[in-house]
Amino acid sequence: MFTLEEVKEIIQKGENSSVEFKSADVRKESLAKEMVAFSNGQGGLILLGVEDDGTISGLLGSQNYEEWVMNLARNNVIPSVQVEFQNYSIEGKRIGFIDVPRGKDKPYQTLQTKYLIRVGTTNRIATQQELLRLFQATGAFHFDATVVEGSSIQTLNLSKIDNYFRRYSVEFAQEDEADKVSLLVNSDVLDEHGNVTVGGMLIFGVNPSRYLPQSGISFAHFTDNDIGDTLLDKQNIEGTLDYQIDTTLAVIKNNWLMPSQIKGTKREHTMPIFSDKVFRELLTNACVHRNYAIHGSQIRVFMFANRLEFRSPGRLPNTITIEKLKVGVSYAVNPILVKFMENLRYIERLGRGLPMVYREVTQSNKRVEFKEVGEEFWVTLWL
Secondary structure, three states, X not given: OXXXXXXXXXXHHOOEOOEEEEOOOOOHHHHHHHHHHHHHOOOEEEEEOEOOOOOEOOOOOOOOHHHHHHHHHHXXXXXXXXXXXXXXXXXXXEEEEEEEOOOOOOOOEEOOOOOEEEXXXXXXXXXXXXXXXXXXXXXXXXXXXXXXXXOOHHHEOHHHHHHHHHOOOOOHHHOXXXXXXXXXXXXXXXXXXXXXXXXXXXXXXXXXXXXXXXHOEEEEEEOOOOOOOOEEEEEEEOOOHHHHHHHHHHHHHHHOOOOEEEEOOEEEEOOOOOOHHHHHHHHHHHHHHOOOOOOOOOEEEEEOOOEEEXXXXXXXXXXXXHHHHHOOXXXXXXXXXXXXXXXXXXXXXXOOXXXXXXXXXXXXXXXXXXXXXXXEEEEEEEO
């Protein structure tokens, strides 16, 4: 838990996206809403006996607030949450300190079936897209299995599909139309109504960005270490995921300053700092595991003088932590994409990629950093 001085500092800074003040006579429905909103986000702190302006009003009488809070977290939040409670004495008054963790069983709701999220210092009901992302984090819903509106088999690259199935000795081009459709439905490229799935469009679509404009990669190379510095190169890469990965890898290599030395009359490149498989893995990971339900946000690759950043829309699933990633614990946010990309040899084995990156980078005496920033997952290669 927190020290008394840390609690005083939290109160002094006031309410924010992860801190809420509540009077001691707060209604249990109101307190349950705060727990739901924090659990659906990244967790938060609730201070009982502190007014909105930071005034210490204190808890009332000898009531057992810890028991009351624990019962509320168990009975008034669905599913129940495990919170921590601690009493502190400030200015001669007792306050209750509730630590609400990031939820592992999202989405959470109140007894009134309200799914709430925290925005700034307030709570609001989750929108449909936000609720989809919460369900996606549980594994109960996979966005790559949803259909692309206005799509059909005519929006697919049938030649690429034929080459894909030839790997398995299936002559797709020789099948009659009914068998083609049946094969694509059973492979999750189409749904039973003939609509293309998001996963099918991203791998086999003729023009995926027409239907999924958020699916591209934005690359930018800056002269120094800040986004505000002069641009050396900027490109938007669109197309199927395998094309995006291959093209962005080529763009990175073209912008990468390769160490070299003179041998005889020729200048030859020496060993690069990182191998191609490191870049390829990070690009593949970003494309396969990003949250495609987040509209208006592409994968972004930023090259600076001191680092290379891969920013992918979407946070880690409920059960995955940064530390687990380093040792190979993984989860398929988009299982259809994972299946296709594994068959196309872009994924060797689920869970092995990021540990390989971590191992190779550290063996090069460099540093790789994994972190969540807002609704994005960042991987930074420090040079």
